[in-house]
């Protein structure tokens with residue numbers, strides 16, 4: 001069964017604690033926090049203050065997706081705030097290896113993220129050192145977009161590289177995930193599913209977390 005990472009991007013910010021408790025109780029192992037800087041992506045979302053505020057009210061793995069240009073500048077701020085896992089985009093820095101090293105040396109799990117237009121080939125040199133790979137299944141920047149099915153092939157390739165080299169990283173998908181789109185990704189080897197609008201735009205977010213899990217039984 002896939003692990004579920006609800007993205008608070010689509011939660012009710014005024015009732016954030018209530019929404020987080022709902023998905024945690026429903027069995028969501030991760031909480032996905034989308035940090036957007038208005039440069040790497042057009043939108044601006046929230047920063048380390050949110051991670052610090054959420055840390056004491058959730059036992060979930062706090063999964064920080066940094067959509068930030070030159071993320072090295074902020075890694076320590078986010079680990080100090082309580083992030084368990086930090087994802088940095090291959091496209092956001094000329095120093096992806098250094099950025100991943102920084103995450104690990106600050107005590108968090110390190111994730112490399114690739115946009116839909118980036119190949120698996122480009123991240124091969126850092127696969128030996130990561131805890132998780134995030135395959136974007138939409139172009140980053142906004143919630144509520146449509147899943148790009150062509151990305152499933154990248155999951156297959158990563159899964160094969162895992163087997164061939166004895167790597168243990170998780171494979172996460174993010175963007176347009178629901179109880180239907182998750183199926184092919186799970187079959188291809190995805191182990192963590194981010195879902196924002198599908199979970200939080202629903203009347204009952206707990207039901208939606210369970211529906212994703214049921215679809216991958």
Ligand SMILES: O=C(CO)[C@H](O)[C@H](O)COP(=O)(O)O
Pocket residue numbers: 007009010032034065067138139140141142143144145174175176177194195196197198
């Ligand atoms: O990284 C993201 C956007 O850049 C979000 O995590 C993602 O889009 C989740 O939203 P949805 O499930 O509604 O597509």
Ligand SMILES: [Co+2]
Pocket residue numbers: 007032033034065174194
């Ligand atoms: Co995200």
